[in-house]
Amino acid sequence: MSVITTVLAVLCLSTVRASVGLGTDEPSPPIGHFVLMHKSLFGKLEPCMLLNIGAMFHVGYVKTDNSTATVSFPLPSNSTVGGDCTQYADERYMNLTFNGDDDGFGVNGTFGLELEFKQELVPTHFWLSRATMNYTLTPGMFPDAKYANSTMSLTVSKLHQFRTKSGLVKPHSYLCDGTQTMKFTHSDEDTPESTLSIHYIQVQPFHVKNGHFSPNRTCPSPTPSSVIPVGQFALNDSKQNPCFLLSVGVMFHVEYATQNGFKRNTSYVLPDNSTVNGSCGDSQAEINLSFFKGFNLTASFATKDNSSFELVSVSVRYRMDSKLFPGAKNPGRTVHEVEKGMSLFQTDLGKSYLCKSLQFFDVGRTVTLEIIELQVQPFEVEGRDFSEVSECAQDVPSNVTSTTPTAATYTMVPIGNATVETTILPPNTTNTTATMLPISNVTVETTIHPPNSTNTTATVVPIGNVTTVNPSNTTIKPHTTVTRVPIKNSTTIMTTPKPPTPPPKPPKGHYNVKNAKGQVCLLADMGLQFKVNYTKTDKRKNTAVFNLPKTANCTGSCGTDHSNLTLMFYGDSFSVSFEFVKAVKGNGASHFHVSSLEISYTEVPSLFPGTTSPNARRRVSKTSPNMFSADVDKSYKCNANVTTVVTKDVAIISSQMQLQPFGIKSGKFASPEECSEDSSGDKSVPVIIGVVIAAVVVLVFVAYIVINKRKQGSNYRTLN
Numbered sequence: 004m005s006v007i008t009t010v011l012a013v014l015c016l017s018t019v020r021a022s023v024g025l026g027t028d029e030p031s032p033p034i035g036h037f038v039l040m041h042k043s044l045f046g047k048l049e050p051c052m053l054l055n056i057g058a059m060f061h062v063g064y065v066k067t068d069n070s071t072a073t074v075s076f077p078l079p080s081n082s083t084v085g086g087d088c089t090q091y092a093d094e095r096y097m098n099l100t101f102n103g104d105d106d107g108f109g110v111n112g113t114f115g116l117e118l119e120f121k122q123e124l125v126p127t128h129f130w131l132s133r134a135t136m137n138y139t140l141t142p143g144m145f146p147d148a149k150y151a152n153s154t155m156s157l158t159v160s161k162l163h164q165f166r167t168k169s170g171l172v173k174p175h176s177y178l179c180d181g182t183q184t185m186k187f188t189h190s191d192e193d194t195p196e197s198t199l200s201i202h203y204i205q206v207q208p209f210h211v212k213n214g215h216f217s218p219n220r221t222c223p224s225p226t227p228s229s230v231i232p233v234g235q236f237a238l239n240d241s242k243q244n245p246c247f248l249l250s251v252g253v254m255f256h257v258e259y260a261t262q263n264g265f266k267r268n269t270s271y272v273l274p275d276n277s278t279v280n281g282s283c284g285d286s287q288a289e290i291n292l293s294f295f296k297g298f299n300l301t302a303s304f305a306t307k308d309n310s311s312f313e314l315v316s317v318s319v320r321y322r323m324d325s326k327l328f329p330g331a332k333n334p335g336r337t338v339h340e341v342e343k344g345m346s347l348f349q350t351d352l353g354k355s356y357l358c359k360s361l362q363f364f365d366v367g368r369t370v371t372l373e374i375i376e377l378q379v380q381p382f383e384v385e386g387r388d389f390s391e392v393s394e395c396a397q398d399v400p401s402n403v404t405s406t407t408p409t410a411a412t413y414t415m416v417p418i419g420n421a422t423v424e425t426t427i428l429p430p431n432t433t434n435t436t437a438t439m440l441p442i443s444n445v446t447v448e449t450t451i452h453p454p455n456s457t458n459t460t461a462t463v464v465p466i467g468n469v470t471t472v473n474p475s476n477t478t479i480k481p482h483t484t485v486t487r488v489p490i491k492n493s494t495t496i497m498t499t500p501k502p503p504t505p506p507p508k509p510p511k512g513h514y515n516v517k518n519a520k521g522q523v524c525l526l527a528d529m530g531l532q533f534k535v536n537y538t539k540t541d542k543r544k545n546t547a548v549f550n551l552p553k554t555a556n557c558t559g560s561c562g563t564d565h566s567n568l569t570l571m572f573y574g575d576s577f578s579v580s581f582e583f584v585k586a587v588k589g590n591g592a593s594h595f596h597v598s599s600l601e602i603s604y605t606e607v608p609s610l611f612p613g614t615t616s617p618n619a620r621r622r623v624s625k626t627s628p629n630m631f632s633a634d635v636d637k638s639y640k641c642n643a644n645v646t647t648v649v650t651k652d653v654a655i656i657s658s659q660m661q662l663q664p665f666g667i668k669s670g671k672f673a674s675p676e677e678c679s680e681d682s683s684g685d686k687s688v689p690v691i692i693g694v695v696i697a698a699v700v701v702l703v704f705v706a707y708i709v710i711n712k713r714k715q716g717s718n719y720r721t722l723n
Contacts, residue, residue, distance in 0.1 A: 031202055032059050032077030033079070034056065035057070035099075036055050036080070037053075037084045038050050038084065039051055039052040039053075039088055041089075052211065053205075053207045054097055054204075054206045054207075055203070056204045056205075056206070057204075058078040058116070058200060058202065059075060060076055060077070060116075062145075063196055064149070064150075064195075065149040071195045072146075073195055078116060079101045082099040082100060082101040093124050093609075094121050096119040100114070114136070114138045115135075115137040116134070116199070117137070118131060118134055122169070124607070125609055126209060128168050129208055131162050133159065133161075137157075139153070140153050157197060159187060165204070165206065165222070166363070167220050169210065170573070171607070172605070174217040175218055176206060177206050182202050183204075184201070185199045185201070186198050205219060231252040231272055231373070232273075233252040233275065234250070234273060234275030235249075235250050236277070236292060238280075245384050245387050246288075246384050247281060247283050247290050247380070247381050247384065248355070248384055248388075248389055249379045251273070251378070251379070252272075252273070252374070252376050253300065254373035254374075255319065255370060255371075255373075257269050257369055257370050259328055259369065262330055271327055273294065274294045277292040280293065287303070287305050288303070288304045296324075297321070298322060300319055301318045302316075303316040303317075304379075304382070311349055311350060312348075312381060312382050313346050313348055313349045313350075314345055315344075315346070316345055317341075317342050318339065318341040319370045321337070321338055321370075322337045322338075323337075338369065341366070341367055342366045353391070354391050354392065354393045355378055355379060355391070356379050356380070356393055356395070357393065359398055362377070368556070507550075508530070508532075509551060510552070512555060513527075513528050514529075516568060524561035525664045526638070526670075527660075527662050527663075531657055532548065532549070532655070532658075533548070533549055533551070533604070534547070534653070535611075536651075537611050539612075539613035545611075545612075545613065547606075547611045555572040563585075564585045565584055568583075577603065579600070579602050579603075579655070580603075582599040583598065583665070593635040594635055595635050595665055596631060600626075600630065601623070601624040605618060606619045606621065623650045625649040625650070631678075633662075635666060637663075638672040638673050638676070640661045640677055641657070641677065641681055643658070643678065644656055644658045
């Protein structure tokens with residue numbers, strides 16, 4: 004039986020709906036298993052993207068009598084796979100088509116689904132960034148369609164769906180066994196919305212190894228909005244006038260370790276009667292909501308260019324209460340998670356930001372926030388009511404048009420938890436996007452960015468009885484930002500990437516290690532910059548320069564005579580470790596120093612452009628008894644830039660450093676012992692040397708004169 008016949012048979016079993024919405028008795032669709040292949044650097048075909056999915060389409064349309072209907076059917080498990088997994092690119096997509104025609108999407112009434120995923124240049128997370136539904140309104144599948152035989156392409160973009168922590172060293176897949184819905188809402192009020200209902204999905208778009216899914220990270224269990232209370236909060240200034248207004252409902256999802264070594268999740272809501280604290284200012288504002296005992300949520304906002312405001316950081320503090328965290332490994336322990344460097348909710352000053360849609364945000368390593376009905380105004384509050392609203396992209400439709408002149412114009416609404424994208428990439432690295440091939444005879448408008456590496460054509464293999472579809476050959480043309488091309492004879496357009504510029508001065512981070520009692524036993528403040536020599540494909544030497552982010556993950560241990568500190572960053576693909584020991588000086592006094600330094604890094608193409616060994620793992624170390632040394636009852640401090648050569652190819656530059664691996668009291672540094680580069684005594688050495696040299700010159704000159712006079716006097720006596 005052909006795929007067309009199969010789809011029509013399904014349509015006969017499922018009625019054509021005359022109203023919008025999904026039935027509660029909707030049957031579970033079949034789960035398809037799809038694999039996208041590409042050629043490795045050695046020319047071998049290997050899996051590059053894995054997707055298991057069960058989904059239902061619900062497509063609304065207008066009939067000739069201007070009434071409406073909705074056609075519903077599942078995504079066939081034997082759909083044809085296509086897509087692109089250009090190596091080392093930060094963007095990949097897979098399209099699934101189910102038709103018996105070679106022309107691709109949207110032909111003969113059949114459908115296509117395209118899912119596009121992104122990751123950071125230095126990979127730490129991936130997410131779904133765009134979804135496209137394509138179809139043709141043929142009379143056989145859409146009876147009495149007003150725009151019969153029109154081809155439609157509906158896209159939801161700027162998504163941040165299925166966000167999953169995954170890196171080169173520890174890749175993960177995303178798994179969700181609960182129903183999730185993407186809504187495609189039409190601008191025509193008489194046209195019902197189209198939806199994609201995903202009942203099951205497991206996906207891994209990057210770092211596939213041996214053709215199998217990596218360990219999965221599951222989606223948070225969706226919470227009914229009625230369960231999350233929406234609180235109204237206001238912060239007053241010194242005159243008791245409101246200066247900060249906030250309305251929001253928040254559900255906290257927290258991952259924690261149990262005593263038996265397993266990971267568990269717990270959830271709790273933000274009470275609508277939480278205690279409000281914070282501060283208001285002309286350029287910065289902060290609100291702190293405290294509840295229970297030892298729990299709070301803090302949000303910080305800042306103005307930008309004196310014309311708008313944005314959310315810049317969020318912090319969550321929670322205590323492992325035995326009721327909320329049963330079986331916790333560290334009961335009673337307080338955890339503080341912080342997410343900095345954000346740039347969300349950008350809104351003009353004098354307005355309030357409004358987003359009724361459901362959103363998810365990660366805070367630190369253990370917390371996910373589920374937010375609904377958000378409205379906030381941290382600046383220029385007048386009276387006790389919110390000012391004019393600026394709605395989020397999820398709430399406001401954006402225009403997208405069909406490809407046939409006779410078809411209607413559609414407006415799309417991004418799905419619930421679409422959020423502004425943030426990264427932890429090194430500054431000034433060139434952001435790149437994988438090239439996408441246009442589809443069928445549908446005209447597509449897209450902006451194409453330069454990929455990380457040489458463009459490669461993805462090879463597609465059949466899944467079960469699925470027909471193989473190979474992407475069109477591509478050629479490179481000069482820089483263009485927008486292109487409109489049909490899929491046949493499609494052209495890949497890319498720009499020439501600019502060489503990466505050196506990062507700015509490394510930021511100063513604050514790190515600490517705690518002992519088993521939860522007490523701080525090691526403190527470290529520092530900014531670190533790494534310089535690594537590597538070989539490019541043209542056999543030339545180049546130097547990669549990158550900084551230690553302030554958000555690096557800190558681990559370590561403390562002992563009586565030995566302590567260590569490890570800082571991991573960019574998804575644990577990079578790390579630097581310090582080993583500290585105590586020793587005794589010749590005068591019997593004790594001091595500490597770094598006994599060894601180890602650096603682990605990955606030659607990711609975004610930081611090592613043109614490397615001959617992309618994504619190769621490297622590890623170097625150095626043993627030096629004289630590094631960062633100070634008396635054991637003091638801290639080591641050095642504001643100057645100090646370069647430590649680890650190997651002939653790797654150097655580390657430290658600045659604004661203060662270290663204390665032993666004897667921490669009350670969580671604070673002891674009095675500092677300055678390094679020689681900072682020491683004021685050293686600054687006088689050149690002066691002393693200059694004075695000594697001058698004195699020697701003067702003495703030599705005086706001695707010369709005295710001796711010369713004596714010789715002259717002796718000559719006079721001889722003549723007499």
